[in-house]
Amino acid sequence: MNAFSQAVMSDFPPMSMPARSILYRLTPIGVGTAWRESLDSYFCRLADAHCLTPQQLAMGVVLPKIDSLTGIQKSILRRNSTWQLSCFNGMGNVASTWVKCLEILTSYSGLSGSTLLSMNGCISQVGLMARQKRWCAECFSMVNGAEGLHGRLIWEIQCVTACRIHETRLISTCGCSPSERQSKFRRKFLPHICKFCGRTVARENSCSERATEREIAVARLVARFLDSETFDSRANKDYLSKFISGAKDQCADGKAAWLANILEVNKSTVHGWMHGQNVAEFSHIVSIAYSLGCEISDIFSADLTELRPLAVPPRRRQKGAGQRFDRSELDRKLEDFLKQNESLSVKKVADLLGTSPRTLYIYSNELTKKISARHRAVLHERATSSLMAKKNVLRAEVRAMLAKGVLPTRRRITERVGMDALTLFRPQDKILFKEVLSQERMLQDAAKQKKKENDKASQNEKEP
Amino acid sequence: MNRAVSLSSSDINPMSESERRQHLLSLPRREKLAYFGGIRVKHPKIERPLEDLVMTAQPNTGTDIALLIGPTGAGKTTLASALRDRLIVEYQTEMQEDHSFMPIVLVEAPASGEQSFSWRMFYTRLGIQLAEPLMDRKVRTLLDDGRMTVAPLTNGSTVASLRGAVENALKHRKTLLVVVDEAVHLIRNCKDARLSGHMDALKSLSNISGVTLALVGSYDLYKLMNLTGQLTRRSTIVHLQRYIPGEAEDEISFRKVLRTLQKRLPLEEIPELENFALPLQHACVGCVGILKDTLSRALALTLRNEGHWKEEFLERALLSEAQVSSILSEVLEGEHSISGALFSVNKRRLT
Numbered sequence: 082m083n084a085f086s087q088a089v090m091s092d093f094p095p096m097s098m099p100a101r102s103i104l105y106r107l108t109p110i111g112v113g114t115a116w117r118e119s120l121d122s123y124f125c126r127l128a129d130a131h132c133l134t135p136q137q138l139a140m141g142v143v144l145p146k147i148d149s150l151t152g153i154q155k156s157i158l159r160r161n162s163t164w165q166l167s168c169f170n171g172m173g174n175v176a177s178t179w180v181k182c183l184e185i186l187t188s189y190s191g192l193s194g195s196t197l198l199s200m201n202g203c204i205s206q207v208g209l210m211a212r213q214k215r216w217c218a219e220c221f222s223m224v225n226g227a228e229g230l231h232g233r234l235i236w237e238i239q240c241v242t243a244c245r246i247h248e249t250r251l252i253s254t255c256g257c258s259p260s261e262r263q264s265k266f267r268r269k270f271l272p273h274i275c276k277f278c279g280r281t282v283a284r285e286n287s288c289s290e291r292a293t294e295r296e297i298a299v300a301r302l303v304a305r306f307l308d309s310e311t312f313d314s315r316a317n318k319d320y321l322s323k324f325i326s327g328a329k330d331q332c333a334d335g336k337a338a339w340l341a342n343i344l345e346v347n348k349s350t351v352h353g354w355m356h357g358q359n360v361a362e363f364s365h366i367v368s369i370a371y372s373l374g375c376e377i378s379d380i381f382s383a384d385l386t387e388l389r390p391l392a393v394p395p396r397r398r399q400k401g402a403g404q405r406f407d408r409s410e411l412d413r414k415l416e417d418f419l420k421q422n423e424s425l426s427v428k429k430v431a432d433l434l435g436t437s438p439r440t441l442y443i444y445s446n447e448l449t450k451k452i453s454a455r456h457r458a459v460l461h462e463r464a465t466s467s468l469m470a471k472k473n474v475l476r477a478e479v480r481a482m483l484a485k486g487v488l489p490t491r492r493r494i495t496e497r498v499g500m501d502a503l504t505l506f507r508p509q510d511k512i513l514f515k516e517v518l519s520q521e522r523m524l525q526d527a528a529k530q531k532k533k534e535n536d537k538a539s540q541n542e543k544e545p
Numbered sequence: 546m547n548r549a550v551s552l553s554s555s556d557i558n559p560m561s562e563s564e565r566r567q568h569l570l571s572l573p574r575r576e577k578l579a580y581f582g583g584i585r586v587k588h589p590k591i592e593r594p595l596e597d598l599v600m601t602a603q604p605n606t607g608t609d610i611a612l613l614i615g616p617t618g619a620g621k622t623t624l625a626s627a628l629r630d631r632l633i634v635e636y637q638t639e640m641q642e643d644h645s646f647m648p649i650v651l652v653e654a655p656a657s658g659e660q661s662f663s664w665r666m667f668y669t670r671l672g673i674q675l676a677e678p679l680m681d682r683k684v685r686t687l688l689d690d691g692r693m694t695v696a697p698l699t700n701g702s703t704v705a706s707l708r709g710a711v712e713n714a715l716k717h718r719k720t721l722l723v724v725v726d727e728a729v730h731l732i733r734n735c736k737d738a739r740l741s742g743h744m745d746a747l748k749s750l751s752n753i754s755g756v757t758l759a760l761v762g763s764y765d766l767y768k769l770m771n772l773t774g775q776l777t778r779r780s781t782i783v784h785l786q787r788y789i790p791g792e793a794e795d796e797i798s799f800r801k802v803l804r805t806l807q808k809r810l811p812l813e814e815i816p817e818l819e820n821f822a823l824p825l826q827h828a829c830v831g832c833v834g835i836l837k838d839t840l841s842r843a844l845a846l847t848l849r850n851e852g853h854w855k856e857e858f859l860e861r862a863l864l865s866e867a868q869v870s871s872i873l874s875e876v877l878e879g880e881h882s883i884s885g886a887l888f889s890v891n892k893r894r895l896t
Contacts, residue, residue, distance in 0.1 A: 096630040104645070105714075105717035106644060106645040132685070132709050138678075142679065188644035274693050
């Protein structure tokens with residue numbers, strides 16, 4: 082049989098390419114290790130690979146998918162800046178929906194490892210994620226080539242404040258001055274780039290502070306937990322009651338108060354953990370592991386074999402117990418504050434007197450009200466003068482642009498003046514801008530009209 | 546890697562031959578014509594170029610650009626489409642494992658009507674073929690004084706940002722071969738200096754993305770080979786030949802192609818065309834594509850005549866003598882110009 086007789090007569094249509102994933106199948110860096118990449122870092126790298134900004138990728142590709150998946154039209158889930166929220170790498174609805182959506186779009190399953198979703202239901206969301214972006218500049222400088230640079234999940238956890246390798250505190254600013262900041266429309270979002278100035282945040286010798294022993298120990302505990310298999314496997318919900326009950330019997334002769342003292346929490350909190358009434362915060366879990374000398378994964382697996390409790394710290398004195406004021410003395414001090422030129426808030430005054438604003442209102446109501454009223458008046462005056470100054474700058478810029486024949490826009494003005502001199506992106510700024518613009522246009526129109534009339538009048542005079 | 550996967554017509558269409566024929570005959574006239582127009586015939590002259598192109602698509606073969614050259618109507622576009630099917634089947638396992646993997650991309654070089662070649666349109670089309678989202682919103686990253694910023698997006702994507710997006714897409718989709726059909730549009734209205742620029746752009750795209758580019762077009766493409774020595778070294782010519790009248794083997798093969806096409810005519814009474822094999826080979830300049838077009842025209846006339854075949858329909862469907870002579874002179878000139886520069890020919894120098 083020759084080659085030709087084997088030939089297939091293809092009377093079927095040409096094969097079509099099987100459906101491909103909309104986004105590239107980018108693999109997160111450091112999967113399954115303590116260096117695992119956070120979801121927001123992954124999202125920024127994904128957007129960069131597609132030559133889009135994260136906002137564009139979110140708006141154009143991800144949010145329509147979220148709409149189709151959840152049917153939700155207005156929610157925190159579907160903002161084009163959701164990826165900048167601290168809960169994005171957490172364990173709530175935002176993280177789970179975005180993980181699901183990105184897994185469909187990239188066809189990469191396993192993105193939940195870049196978040197804390199595996200701990201959902203086992204710990205409280207309160208105080209879990211850091212509100213600010215933080216990093217270790219020296220860790221970035223250790224990576225060769227831009228491809229391995231990534232933001233780490235461990236840096237997103239609030240209770241981790243230090244780098245376990247370099248034993249320095251995590252930082253949240255590259256040290257750029259306000260004048261170096263660029264327009265928000267030109268910002269590049271990548272894990273190793275400062276979003277304000279656009280420079281790399283990697284430094285071989287960063288000037289960040291040295292971390293305390295406890296901070297380093299906590300960072301190491303959390304890193305070991307992220308490195309362990311326990312992190313990726315879902316823990317039982319009653320792990321804490323088992324662990325605390327066992328630890329109480331083993332280390333504290335069955336006394337919850339001893340454990341509460343060593344963990345620096347209330348006795349009722351420990352009671353709540355033991356009986357499944359409270360869900361512990363992650364910082365408490367870390368604190369338990371630190372105080373009892375075990376691993377975090379031991380707590381999640383209720384393993385009591387390797388407990389080495391620290392010495393019991395001295396019991397803290399309860400704040401405010403038996404605190405009383407001499408009213409006349411308090412009034413005298415408050416009058417002194419009123420006589421000062423500098424206006425202070427009630428909170429500040431209370432801090433200086435070592436008490437709370439509520440106490441001041443109770444013991445010396447009239448004087449506290451006066452302090453409050455004076456401070457409000459000062460704040461109001463300051464705000465008014467600031468608004469006037471802003472209006473003047475804005476008016477000058479609008480006038481200059483109109484004179485040049487350029488259409489004044491908020492973006493153009495901000496780029497010209499600089500973000501720090503003039504912020505125009507809040508809703509109230511929009512109203513202010515419109516007001517100034519309309520006033521200036523009216524003035525300009527009036528001037529033109531007047532000029533026209535003058536020209537006409539002079540022309541009439543010239544004519545016989 | 547599973548490379549042994551192959552599909553036949555029976556795998557895709559489980560109907561028996563007679564059932565399929567019955568179904569075809571019941572179709573309306575327009576669909577019958579569409580069916581015949583969509584038929585692809587595998588023939589000996591298409592096999593070797595196909596193998597050569599599959600070989601050049603493999604990574605690290607030292608070929609950046611392959612020129613698929615052939616006479617008009619020889620089946621170059623059909624070959625490109627067969628090549629795509631072949632690579633899809635060959636990399637089926639990898640495509641199932643990695644849903645973003647795209648081994649081959651087919652794109653037609655645009656003729657936008659502008660004086661020079663529109664790279665913007667070309668990159669946009671390529672991006673769309675690569676399933677790249679938001680091609681009109683691509684941004685370019687600028688590095689100025691150690692500061693990384695995003696170039697402001699004004700009126701859609703710039704050519705530079707489109708180019709960056711396409712490079713990234715080819716890299717991340719792990720594409721092996723980009724087939725550019727109608728590549729002669731690249732060289733139209735182009736002086737040598739500008740042509741070198743175009744070719745440099747393609748060469749650098751191939752270098753950066755690690756992809757082989759297959760440019761499909763007529764003999765005019767050959768002049769790209771002589772632009773620079775480096776380009777010549779990194780390029781390959783694959784020739785899709787016609788069936789030359791007067792050569793015994795070619796005549797037999799052409800007759801078989803004719804017989805195959807004849808069997809597939811969606812008519813109650815299948816006409817006997819083998820008697821006209823030689824005149825048809827002359828009238829079609831030995832090109833299978835021209836033969837199929839001719840038969841399609843004859844089929845259209847027959848279907849208008851309520852399916853009754855007449856010899857005069859075939860005569861009416863033929864190209865005019867002027868057209869044939871024009872095509873033939875172009876083909877002969879082209880064949881003469883590329884002799885000696887062909888891939889997998891002229892290798893006897895080693896022995």
